[in-house]
Amino acid sequence: MSDLIVHQYDMSPFSEKVRAMLGYAQLPWQAVTTRQMPPRPHLDEVLVGGYRKIPVAQQGADVFCDSRVISAEIARLSEKPLLALENCSAEINDFVQRTDLDVFFACILSANSKALARKAWASSSLADLLKLLWDRAKMGRTASVSVVGPRQARPMVEAHLQQIEAMLKDDFLFGAVPTNADFAAYHGLWFIRDLAERSFVAKYPRVMAWLDRIKAFGHGMRRDIGIEGSIQIARDARPRAIADCDRQDARIGSLVSVAPSDYGQKPTVGTLVGASAHRWVIAREHPQVGVVHVHFPVPGFSLQKAP
């Protein structure tokens, strides 16, 4: 079985969530470094056909959008079932939903610092940084969820830190073994503490020790490849078979459009070939890769018949 390929960039918190899971799972994987914003022609147009968020993962001709689906793939490859939200309790699912949306934005807004500016400056040109700020502001304006304002951000992060400090009676948030929740809570705080080098997290000793515990997992066995390499891998592969139980939805075979329902709602259009309680799979074709199957989570996404 081929390694997971992850399309990601160093300063992306959601990429860090996936990299940390790959470290915990001790998996070999291949990294393709993307730009921080579209256009990313090979990824957006050839592999995913519209979806604009990072990270995206790929195994052969199967492409996985959103860290929820990517986590389920890592769980499957590593036999660590609690990385997949579908195997976790309702309590963990609720925690992750809030942490990956409201708390994530609050973390980003609380992370402004000279250290972050220096790192951003070192990884981009001024023109690209201005484009990135413009792109994210535009994305915020067109989001269909209301994200926390700058004034409420820091109090929300402090309340979150207090909550997880109180939860940490064991090594991980929900007990002795990490679950998806640990990685969902890790990446926003990684952005604040390790990337932006903000010191206020240090007031929470259990949180600090838990962050270090997750950091110590590392990133697994990473090998960097170029986007052309990942396109070639998709071209040489066929999408994996879809189980019969995932081909029972009345819309199977229809042309559909799938998009995130929160922010960055760029749709991907294709033929619905798989549908379960957790996942939609659509088939699309591009001359550079042939047929690929693109996988989306059901929670947080909408599916409509395409005109």
Ligand SMILES: N[C@@H](CCC(=O)N[C@@H](CS)C(=O)NCC(=O)O)C(=O)O
């Ligand atoms: N729900 C998504 C969120 C991913 C996300 O928001 N990623 C950020 C980068 S860390 C992003 O892509 N922002 C917009 C963009 O780059 O287009 C997931 O879990 O993967």
